[in-house]
Amino acid sequence: MIVTVTLNLALDVTYRVPRLTPGATHRVAVDQRAGGKGVNVARVVRTLGEDAVVCGFAGGGTGRLALAELESAGIPARATAIGGETRRTVAVVDTQAGEATGFWEPGPAVTDAEWATLLRDVEGELRGARALVLSGSLPAGVPGDAYAVLCERAALAGVPVVLDADGDALRLGLAGTPEVVKPNREELATVTATADVREGAARLRELGARSVVASLGADGLVAVTEEGSWRARPAHPAAGNATGAGDAVVAALALGLARNRPWPERLAEAVALSSAAVAAPLAGSFDDDEYHRQRAGASVETLPMAAVGEG
Amino acid sequence: MIVTVTLNLALDVTYRVPRLTPGATHRVAVDQRAGGKGVNVARVVRTLGEDAVVCGFAGGGTGRLALAELESAGIPARATAIGGETRRTVAVVDTQAGEATGFWEPGPAVTDAEWATLLRDVEGELRGARALVLSGSLPAGVPGDAYAVLCERAALAGVPVVLDADGDALRLGLAGTPEVVKPNREELATVTATADVREGAARLRELGARSVVASLGADGLVAVTEEGSWRARPAHPAAGNATGAGDAVVAALALGLARNRPWPERLAEAVALSSAAVAAPLAGSFDDDEYHRQRAGASVETLPMAAVGEG
Helix, strand or coil, rough: CEEEEEEEEEEEEEEEEEECCCCCCEEEEEEEEEEEEHHHHHHHHCCCCCCCEEEEEHHHHHHHHHHHHHHHHCEEEEECCCCCCCEEEEEEEEECCCCCEECCCCCCCCCHHHHHHHHHHHHHHHHCCCCEECCCCCCCCCCCCCCHHHHHHHHHHHCEEEEEECCHHHHHHHHCCEEEECCEEEHHHHHHHCCCCCHHHHHHCCCCEEEEEECCCCCCCCCEEEEEEEEEECCCCCCCCCCCCHHHHHHHHHHHCCCCCCCCHHHHHHHHHHHHHHHCCCCCCCCHHHHHHHHHEEEEEECCCCCCCCC | EEEEEECEEEEEEEECCCCCCCCCEEEEEEEEEEECHHHHCCCCCCHHHCCCEEEEEEEEHHHHHHHHHCCCCCCCCCEEEEECCEEEEEEECCCCHHHEEEECCCCCCHHHHHHHHHHHHHHHCCCCCCCCEEEECCCCCCCHHHHHHHHHHHHHHCEEEECCCCCHHHHHHHHHHEEECCCHHHHHHHHHHHHHHHHHHHHEEEEEEEEEEEECCCCCCCEEEEEEEEECCCCCCCCCCCCCCCHHHHHHHHHHHHHHCCHHHHHHHHHHHHHHHHCCCCCCCCCCCHHHHHHCCCCCEEEEECCCCCC
16 A cells, blocks of 8 residues: 655646637537646556555545545545645647646645644554655645655654655655655756756755655656665657656655565666656556556666766 | 526636746636526626526536535525536636637536426525526526426416527527517527518517517617617727626616516616626626716617618
C-alpha cells in the first residue's frame, strides 16, 4: 500500500473542441476526473499492481465530483472534508491544432482544524503503508512546513517518504528528512540557486534529503544517493503530452522504495514510465507498449562519486 | 408569486482573465451562479419586489452547486432531482478585449419518471401562483410537447403562462394556448416562415398563442394581442451585454400579467428592463439607474389593427 497526499486536490475538466475561436461559443465534449499530482501517482501505482490510497482536502460540490470519479475508477480515497470548495482546472483541447489552453481556478483556503484533521486522517492510513508520497503545492491556510510535519508523522510510523514539491514547500519540507526528493531541473535550480544538477542535488541532501532524483525531461534522470550516483536515459525520445511525466517518475520511485529495489532498477523503471506517460493523453495514465519498449532499452550509467559539473 | 420553469438549468461559470491566449495556462478569477433563462427571469422578478420560485431539473455535484447559489441569493427553488449531472456553461471573459468565449457542456438526459416528478413539483408550486414562466430549451428525454403539457397543468390551476422558447419546443408548446409568447425576431421567423414580424405574430396566435410580444433587439418590441397591437421603443440605445435582455422582457411581461396591468404599461416596463439588463454585466441583473431613465422615456405607439408589413 502506497499513501499519496494531494493537498491541492482538484477536479480536472477537459473540454474538447474542433477549433478554439476566441469570442465564439463552443459546444464541448466533456471529460472530468480527480486531479492533482498525488492522484496521478496513485493511478500509475495502481496500474502497476500496487495498492494506493489518495489523501487530501475535498469540499463542496466540486469535491464530491472529484471523489465520485475516484470511486468509479476504483481508487480508494481518504478525503478530509473542508468548508471551502475544491478547485477545477479546465483544459480546452483544440483537436485540430492539438493544443491545450488551461484555466486554473484558485484553490480553497484550509483552516487550522481542517489541517489537524488531515494529519490524523493520513496517520490512520500510514498503518501498514510501505511508502508515503507528498506531491504538489500547498493550499492557503496550511503551514509552510506542512511537508516536514507529514514527514515526521511518517517517520513515527516507520514509513519512508517521497517528496515532490517546489519553492518554499520543498525548502521547508526538507527539514523532515524525506527518503527521496524529486525536483525537476527548474525546481532544483530555484531552491538551490545553482544550475548544476549534481551540485544542486548535493545541496538538497545537505538540507535533509536522503536521496535526490532530478528529472531532466528528455534528458532523463540524475540520482544522487548514499549508495551512489546514476544517470538514467530513455531508450528513445518521447513525443506527446509531458503533463504527468513527473508524477510517473514519482510513482516508480515510490514503488521501488516500497519494494526495496536496487537504485539502477528504480531509475530504469522511472525513465521508462515517464516516457510512457508522455505517450498517453491523460496525466495518471501511461502507454503500456511504450513502457515495455522503454523499459527494455533504458540505460542507467553509474556516475563517479566526486564528479560535479553536470548541467 | 411567479413560478419559473428552467428545464435546462445550468451552472454558469465565469472565468475572468487579463488576456485569453490560446495554448497558454491562465490563473482565473471565478464567479459562478445558477443559470438558465427561467433563473434569470426569477432574479429580475424578485429584484422588482415580487416573489418568484425556480423549478427545473438538478443533478449531481454541479446541480448542488447551482442550488446552493440560488439559496445564498435568496431565491427559492423547487428542484426535481435527476440521475444525470447538471451541465456547466463556462464563459471566459478577456478583460482587455472585453470579449467572452463560451464553452457549453451538453445537458443531461431526463427519464420519464423524472419528467413525471417535475410535473408534480411544478403543480405543487402553481397553487396560489399568479403566473407561470416557461423558458428555454428542452433537455433530452423530455417530450417535445413538454411546454404544452405544462400549459395544461397551469390552466387547470388557473395560472396564466408566458412562454419563451424556440423551434419545436415553441411550435409544439403553442397547443397549450399560452397567454403570452415572446419570440425574438429570428425565433419568430424560423417558426412562422415569414420575416414580417406582425404577420408572424398573427400566425403564432392562429397556432394557439393568446398574445405575442416579439423582441427586436435595439428596435424594441412589437405586441399583438386581443386588445390591440403596439410598438414599444427604448428611450435611447442600450450598450453592453445583450445576454439576459430577453429574460428581462419576459420578467416584465410575467409581472404585468400577474398584476393585470394594461398592455402599454407592460410594454414600457419590458423595453426599459431590457435596456437596463443590457447595461448590466450579468444575465438576471439590470442597471437600476438605466431602468428608471428608460422607463421615463420609453415610447409605446398603438399600431393600426389591420396593418401588416412590419419587418
